[in-house]
Amino acid sequence: MTCSQPGEPMIGGFGTWRNVPITFDAVDPSSATVQAANYLRITPNTEESAPRWIEIGLYAAKTGRTTQKYGPSWFELTASGGRTKAITAGINPTKPDGRTHTYMAVRQSSGNQWDVLYDFNKVGQTSSQYKVPRGNSNRIDIGLEVTGPQFTNVPAIANRMQFMTENKNWQRVASQNTARVVSLPVCSAAQKPPYCFSSRLTGGTAFTQWTVSKPRKPSTLSASQTDAVTTVVSGRPRGTFNGVDQGALRTCLEQSPNSCLETVPGLSECVMTARVCNEAALRANQASSWAAGPLGSSAGAATPSMVRADAASAFGVAPSAVTVTAPIGSYALAGSESTWTVTSTAPTRGLRDVGRMFRGFTAHYSARTGALVDACWGRMCDS
Structure with missing residues (x-):
């Protein structure tokens, strides 16, 4: 994972990556936990003795010999407990179809709580965050965690991240304020999969992209894997919705999602006000659960x-x-x-x-x- 300290007050965090196919060996792991999580984590106030943080990301877990769960969720975590909610909004959130999705948390205009957004639409809000006195330190992380690496293959995920200053400007964290923490060795000729990670942090003076994979077998972390753009939508939304140019938003999500907050007319203002900014994702909001679709954990009614x-x-x-x-x-x-x-x-x-x-x-x-x-x-x- 990358750990970043913006070095100034932060009132929002943003991350984006594609829904890649996370796969597990077709074996019975007995009682072992086998799962993977790629997430954006925000700690608004690190100076409290028991920090509280917000996490939103893509999660996959092996549920049987040939079944798994796959999809986005968000968490609020504290020293006294936690809570989570599956995200079912948007276009195909539970399918590994290469589509780019966005993950955000933005502090509310009054009080201490934060709104959680997925694909630029609000999906929840926190309830137990601390007050953040001006000047207190904070942190924003983006990470891949894997439990049961011997059964798990995670292809290259190109993670991009930004934070919002108290002046409501989005910017990247300075490279000198970013550190990498890798719990397994780096994959190499001497250290081969499955017990290793491949990762690369790119950018000049500012954090641009952290590309990471957890291979099951030897492979190469190539530029084509990190920069590929998959177009999976036919038809184009037109006009504006809550002040956002919807055609420009769809094009940006397909071609350069990390720049949408800067380049799509009306988007930056919308995420700070209406909090519902992506009409196509809103219309596609399905009454389906976290595990629905081809990677669902069960078929038919649950018992x-x-x-x-x-x-x-x-x-x-x-x-x-x-x-x-x-x-x-x-x-x-x-x-x-x-x-x-x-x-x-x-x-x-x-x-x-x-x-x-x-x-x-x-x-x-x-x-x-x-x-x-x-x-x-x-x-x-x-x-």
Whole structure:
């Protein structure tokens, strides 16, 4: 991952990359956790003794010998617990079709909380962020994390990142304020896959792109892998929506997504005001779950045993410590969808390991597919 300190007040963070095909070996990993996450993480105030941060990204997890979950989510993480929500908005968010997607968090105009945006449309907001006194230090990271590298192949992901200053200008972090942290050795002739990463940080005086892969077998991190543009949309949106030139936005997303906030008329203003700026993505908002589509974790309706097993594995608790409650009525998910409610009071690390244990969790799983809809753990379930 890259760790960056902007060196000045920050009120927004932006990251962009393509939906690449993250794949897993067709083997049974037994009880081992096998997953990959490519994310943008923002820590608004690093001077608190127990920092709180926001994470939004693309997540994939192996769920069986030949099945997996794949799609975007966002997290709010604290020293007392965390919460997450699957993102189902936009065009094909759960398909590894090479489409570019954007990930953002922008501080609200009043108060201490932040709005979360996906493809330039709001998908959620935080509830437990600290006040950020002017002058306090902050951090913005972009990273790839892999658990179970011996089963996992992540092709080259070209990550680009910017932050917004308190003057509402978007800019790149200075290279001298950016560090790389790699937990596995660098792939080389002496250190071959699967226990290694390939990565490259590019840019002159400012961070431009961090390209990273976790190969399953020997391969080359080539320029063609990082710079390829995949056009997967037919038809062109026209006119303006909430002040944003929609044709210019679509062209920019396909050709140069890192520059959209600077070059698309009305976009920078829209993300600070209306927070809903991409009409095509809004219209494509599907009532589908995180695991819907060809990489879905299950076929047909979910059963209590499926949901219990998935929750126990995800939260690292015994299946006997999990209570599953059948759907009653409907639960809002991009419309209306019934969910299983899963609860436990057992100690858990939650769905993102921050080096702490928390008491209990509550999660909702789609009754249609068995996919996770949202969850909380620790004291974040009290809010």
